[in-house]
Amino acid sequence: MTMHAVFHRPLDAQVPQGFDRAVFAMGCYWGAEQVFWRQHGVWLTQAGFTGGQTRPDAPGTGGADHAEAVRVIFDSSQVSYERLLQLFWENHDPTGGDREDDATGSRYRSLIMVFNGSQRHAAQASKVDYGNRLAVHGFGRITTQIIDEAPFWPAPDEDQQYLARNPDGHCEPTGTGVEASIPNPDTS
Numbered sequence: 001m002t003m004h005a006v007f008h009r010p011l012d013a014q015v016p017q018g019f020d021r022a023v024f025a026m027g028c029y030w031g032a033e034q035v036f037w038r039q040h041g042v043w044l045t046q047a048g049f050t051g052g053q054t055r056p057d058a059p060g061t062g063g064a065d066h067a068e069a070v071r072v073i074f075d076s077s078q079v080s081y082e083r084l085l086q087l088f089w090e091n092h093d094p095t096g097g098d099r100e101d102d103a104t105g106s107r108y109r110s111l112i113m114v115f116n117g118s119q120r121h122a123a124q125a126s127k128v129d130y131g132n133r134l135a136v137h138g139f140g141r142i143t144t145q146i147i148d149e150a151p152f153w154p155a156p157d158e159d160q161q162y163l164a165r166n167p168d169g170h171c172e173p174t175g176t177g178v179e180a181s182i183p184n185p186d187t188s
Contacts (some may be wrong), residue, residue, distance in 0.1 A: 004044060005161035006037050011046050011154065013073075019043060020076045022084050023050055023113035023152055025067035026092035030162040031173040033070045035091045037161070041079025046071045047155040047162070051111050051145065056153045062125070067111045071152050081119055082182045085126045088112065089180035091173040095140045112143040113152075120146065130180050137178050 002011045015021055026032045029047040037045045045141050049056040052066035072084060094110040112127075114120040131142045154160075163169050 002157050002160065004046075005164045007044055009044055011160060013044060015073050016075075018075070018077070019073055020081065021115055022072040022074065022081060022119070023069050023082070023111075023176065024072065024088045025051065025069035025111035025113075026088060026094075026173065027068070027096075027108045027110075028119045028171040028173075029068040029070055029155060030159065030171040032091070033086070033161065034163045035087055035173055036070055036072045036084070037164075039074075039079055039084070039087060041076075041083075042072055042074045044071075044073040045161070046152075047159050049107075049153045050113055050150055051109075051147060063114065066153070066173065067108060067109050068107050068155075069111065069113070069152065080182070081122055082126070085112075085122060085180050087181045089126065090129045090175045090178075093174070093176050094141075094144045095134060095176075096144045100180075110142075112146045113148070113150060114146060115147060115149050120148075126180065130178075133180065134176060134187060137176070139178070141174060162164050 004011055033045045033047050035041050048069055048071060049066035050069045056066045112123045114123055127142055127144060
């Protein structure tokens with residue numbers, strides 16, 4: 001059983017009753033995972049792969065059609081899904097297509113996996129709002145995919161909480177510098 005290097009919980013722990021799940025892909029999962037484990041109210045993070053058609057561990061595929069992603073388990077009484085969306089938008093360039101800095105390929109694409117209609121509504125609304133904010137600052141259109149729940153494949157143990165174990169490691173997320181808003185879920 002692999003333990004989380006920051007939260008000291010099993011990575012395969014069940015989602016506690018009353019907690020929620022989210023999955024975000026925003027380039028390299030090392031830096032993305034760090035963004036979320038630093039947020040108060042997040043209970044567990046896990047680096048992995050999602051969004052592809054084949055198992056990432058299938059011989060000869062190497063997960064090439066999957067995005068590097070982070071699974072986030074959070075206590076919604078302490079942090080809102082909308083706050084997690086804000087962190088997602090502000091910590092990468094969602095207009096980059098299949099790239100992050102010098103790294104290219106679909107594994108570095110921007111993606112949000114939603115688990116219910118409420119998350120889908122919030123993700124779509126935040127995408128429109130952030131797209132408008134980016135346009136004002138001269139950025140192109142957002143290429144982020146929003147997908148329904150799909151398989152999530154954990155990354156190898158050596159990639160879990162990589163930056164906690166390797167503080168001098170690379171892969172720090174870089175955003176556009178444009179702030180995202182946190183919409184009030186009751187009025188959006």
